[in-house]
Amino acid sequence: MTVLIPQKVEQVLFAYENELKCTFNNKIFGVYIYNSVALGNFDENKSDIDFITIINEDFNEVELKKIKLIHQKLLNAHKYASKMEGMYIRTDRVGKGNDEISPYLYFSDKKLHEYGYYDINSVTWWTLKNYGIPIKSPDVSNLKLNIQWNDVITNMNHNLNYYWKRKLENKLIFMTDNWIEFSILTLCRILYTFENNKITSKTEAAEFAAKIVNEKYKKIISEALRIRTETSKKSLYTFRVTRLRDTRSFIEDIISYCNDKYNLI
Incomplete structure (x- = not known):
């Protein structure tokens, strides 16, 4: 099933992915969306733009400030940036549950949170595996999600x-x-x-x-x-x-x- 991402959502996601890649280069493995946008059920009044950004390495203190600036820049420039809700998960933690990994960086309610637990569970990984859409990133199959x-x-x-x-x-x-x-x-x-x-x-x-x-x-x-x-x-x-x-x-x-x-x- 091919899902067309609404144009205004696509704009903010492309801007987000571009800012990340330009700032952090190979530290970013890929940006992926799941839930309502990926399922083709996005409601511009109620739905969130759920994302998972897979990273190859953790961010240091200086880089965390840059992440905050990226999100703030998006909030200032794109209406739908306020709907973004997502997590930054290291490649070696892909497919694991909150009870198996240490706290991670996540963005929610227009704020970057350092660090905590958010929407990581079997449903998240299964939805990503079966419906996830890469944003100018490697195909979801490259994540090798072993979720049943x-x-x-x-x-x-x-x-x-x-x-x-x-x-x-x-x-x-x-x-x-x-x-x-x-x-x-x-x-x-x-x-x-x-x-x-x-x-x-x-x-x-x-x-x-x-x-x-x-x-x-x-x-x-x-x-x-x-x-x-x-x-x-x-x-x-x-x-x-x-x-x-x-x-x-x-x-x-x-x-x-x-x-x-x-x-x-």
């Missing part, structure tokens, strides 16, 4: 039975629009992944989930999509507490459904 679908399922299992079960312990976080959108659409995406053995955008996953889940959950899925697409400022719910209960119930039921059908835990 079972690794993705293991990650999804952990996501459901550790991360989301822990979130359910906090009864108040689901009062906000951001958490409604994030939780409902993420659970829809997990459900879609199990049911279809592939990964898609949150919006497509939500549309799929709305067709197969219990009728009572269609409203909360529509609410999450309303928040994401900003089609209306008015909630579908009169009371936030009712929305909270529907959200928690949806999460609990998706966890139980996946655990029962796919023999998780």
